[in-house]
Amino acid sequence: MQRVLVVEDSKVVQQVLRHLSAHYLDVAVDFAWSLAEAKEFIAKHHYTLALVDLTLPDAMNGEVVKYTLDQAIPTVVLTSTIDEYKRQQILELGVVDYVIKDNRDSYHYAVKLVAQLLRNQGCKALIADDSRLSRLLIKQMLEKQLFDVQDAHDGEQALKILKNDPEIKLLLTDYAMPTMDGFELVKAVRNFRGRDDLAIIGLSGAGKHGLSARFIKFGANDFLTKPFMNEEFHCRVLQTMEQLSLIADIKESAFRDDLTNLYNRRYFYQFAEKRLKETSRNNSLALLDIDFFKAINDKFGHEAGDQALKQVASLLRSSFKDFIVARVGGEEFAIVLTDIDLDQAYQLLEAFRVRLSKYDFVINGDTFAITVSIGLTKFQNVTLTSAMRLADKALYQAKDQSRDCVVRQN
Numbered sequence: 001m002q003r004v005l006v007v008e009d010s011k012v013v014q015q016v017l018r019h020l021s022a023h024y025l026d027v028a029v030d031f032a033w034s035l036a037e038a039k040e041f042i043a044k045h046h047y048t049l050a051l052v053d054l055t056l057p058d059a060m061n062g063e064v065v066k067y068t069l070d071q072a073i074p075t076v077v078l079t080s081t082i083d084e085y086k087r088q089q090i091l092e093l094g095v096v097d098y099v100i101k102d103n104r105d106s107y108h109y110a111v112k113l114v115a116q117l118l119r120n121q122g123c124k125a126l127i128a129d130d131s132r133l134s135r136l137l138i139k140q141m142l143e144k145q146l147f148d149v150q151d152a153h154d155g156e157q158a159l160k161i162l163k164n165d166p167e168i169k170l171l172l173t174d175y176a177m178p179t180m181d182g183f184e185l186v187k188a189v190r191n192f193r194g195r196d197d198l199a200i201i202g203l204s205g206a207g208k209h210g211l212s213a214r215f216i217k218f219g220a221n222d223f224l225t226k227p228f229m230n231e232e233f234h235c236r237v238l239q240t241m242e243q244l245s246l247i248a249d250i251k252e253s254a255f256r257d258d259l260t261n262l263y264n265r266r267y268f269y270q271f272a273e274k275r276l277k278e279t280s281r282n283n284s285l286a287l288l289d290i291d292f293f294k295a296i297n298d299k300f301g302h303e304a305g306d307q308a309l310k311q312v313a314s315l316l317r318s319s320f321k322d323f324i325v326a327r328v329g330g331e332e333f334a335i336v337l338t339d340i341d342l343d344q345a346y347q348l349l350e351a352f353r354v355r356l357s358k359y360d361f362v363i364n365g366d367t368f369a370i371t372v373s374i375g376l377t378k379f380q381n382v383t384l385t386s387a388m389r390l391a392d393k394a395l396y397q398a399k400d401q402s403r404d405c406v407v408r409q410n
Ligand SMILES: Nc1nc2c(ncn2[C@@H]2O[C@H](COP(=O)(O)OP(=O)(O)OP(=O)(O)O)[C@@H](O)[C@H]2O)c(=O)[nH]1
Pocket: 259, 289, 290, 291, 292, 293, 294, 295, 297, 301, 302, 303, 304, 305, 306, 309, 329, 330, 331, 399, 403
């Protein structure tokens, strides 16, 4: 579990940071007023990151920063003033970055920076550069941002690594390299990894006019000229990764059902088509429909009906953790059960049906029961249309029989 420590002695600033953390950080956050209190927290918990004020009543000269770094906690510094000397001092300590507290937006920036760093943790990055020293320096800078970093000494090696590891999310590539230069690499990579799936930042020495535009035209997300300042590097990488995260969030929410947060119909159809192409896998498809749902709406109100749908979704999610569950209609759900045979799928669905029928739905003080009818069919070597037709036919048979049952069609 990720955990963040914030150390700040101003009541007002701490309040603002609490508010922003609750909004942007989906992890446990502890707030300390002083170095002494920070030490107590650190003795009790493991922290992924610290956001600390440089000057505290019991640590006037940045001792808190030295302490968090000594404890191997990546640290972002908050400071009210900065001059070149102080900037050098802070950076030499080895902090991730510093934020100047000169307006309300700086707190916003600081918390969003922490949020992106948390997302970077465990995220894979690749450096392609023929200079060993350059690779080493960039590696250190990326590791400060919590990336898991690999490196390649030329374009060909980088391409091979990228082909074998779809989890790499960031590529930093130099322009001039033997065997395959940065442009060729970017062009080749874009054939199989899109801009919103892999971020690419082009790098090159100063004075190479026009390289930045060409890098971007070939498919890079951004460009940096060497030598770059620490702050510029961090800002560019963070902004690029933030864009990638935003696109991933938008894509994710486009595939989710608003009410239940299960996958929606659109996602289900895309996923199901993909799964059907993997002909060697043993799959089943189930369509599940709540019985007499209209009566629940009529008796307890539409709002209670919504709550009931949410609870059914939550039971489905916990019972079919290893499988894809989607809400495909008002009170209709689809499940693709992968890598198990039809008999095993039947047993799982039957167990769910019994579990649900015994569950007490308590909504606004009313307690009621819900049952479901389920149609099941094999999901292999068929078209999606015919599998859906078969599952639907089985579902109608279940409704015709007695409801509250599972019917399968081979
Ligand atoms: N509260 C709520 N109701 C919904 C939602 N989507 C669909 N419904 C209701 O679900 C009900 C479905 O009714 P029917 O198709 O007649 O089915 P049923 O009452 O479940 O009967 P059987 O399926 O035959 O057992 C309708 O009253 C819809 O208004 C929703 O998002 N929220």
